[in-house]
Amino acid sequence: MSEHKKLYDTVFDLIEKHDNWMSKTINLIASENISSPAVRSAIVCDFRDRYAEGWPGERVYAGCKYIDEVELICIDLAKKLYNAEFADVRPVSGVVANLMMYTATMAPGDRMMALSIAHGGHISHARRNLGGTAGAVRGHKVRNWVFDEKEFNIDVDASIKEIRKLQEGGQEIKLLLFGGSVFPFPHPVKEFRDIADEYGMRIGYDSAHVSGLIAAGRFQDPLREGADIMTASTHKTMPGPQHGIVLAREELSEAVKRAAFPGMMSNHHLHNVAGLAVVLAEMMEFGKDYSEQIIKNAKALAQALYDRGWKVIAEHKGFTESHVVLVDISETPMKNGRIVEEQLERANIIINRNLLPWDKKMGRDYKTPGGIRLGTSEMTRLGMREPEMDAIAEFMHRVVMKGESVVKVAEDVAEFRKEYQKVQFAFDTKTPAYKHLRFL
16 A cells, blocks of 8 residues: 555545544534534535636636535525624635625724723734734734623623724724624614714624624624624624625625625635535524524533532623633632643543733733533534523533542543434434535
């Protein structure tokens, strides 16, 4: 056997090992989900090998007559699901969707408001010195919202005061951006519509984490609350392929389309557009029940950890109104998020460490932060409900607080997972969720 064939076989061996491992884990990564057998079928179609630059019906490439029909269905479903005037389903990721939003609403170097990373903002919202997309790619000057750490949300009065100060000081703001990566509570969009109108600002909303919840009417409705433009990822609370969407007022449609092509992309991963169309149909049918259970599970997981003595953020507000639970683990025996992340992974529980708003004051950074972030989207898609959240909390407690053997807990987690191997809230559910399908 040649060395190249050995490496070829090794790749497939590693893929199968990963898929087998995932079937034995409790995955609580808030930015991940599990797509249905139907979505998986769609994304391996021949679309994956084709090009379709431009808008449907206006392609630069031939051979797109069926691809165009699928993309138009996808656009129509997105508009219906979000009650949007305009939808562009071409972004290949949430970050690209954000770049399209910036391009459509601002000139390079313009100023914007966004959450800081420590307060839950995404790196695509951040300034240049942090390597953030907005600053490093587009040169935008980024000012941060004033944040209320107790309420874990934007401080409306203090932020309006800051905006007026900047405007009156000649530091004009063009975009007010809401949304983030740690997003337990709806943001106060409507409270800023008047000042946006007063100064001619646009309002943007990055729904990456909560796009599925918004689609199901279970979080907030940014486009009705005053947002001009909203971006979305399609693989978090929306359980689809890794892709993106931009939704906007009709008046921004041409600017968004031009930002997509020729601005951000040539081809736009047509197989994932097909997969996105499938998951949008699934969300039209099952989204309300699925999203409601995601939130119930997040609250239940937070409560179960809290009842075991964990310091879960925002207990006085019911912990969360989304899929995300944030936990301060700085006072646990493991002290920092990196150690907790590593030990839980060894126990087949997948989470991620996360900065807390006050970590910098305590001398911590993203490598060894004081928090962890949990999400309930994937386990909910596998059929878990509130009793299973209590079981998950106990598995975590055994590792982090009791110091039990991670090998023993991993075995117990794998046994627990045997009952949850099929995707729920979907039309097609027979194929096991993590089964590796190899074509020969």
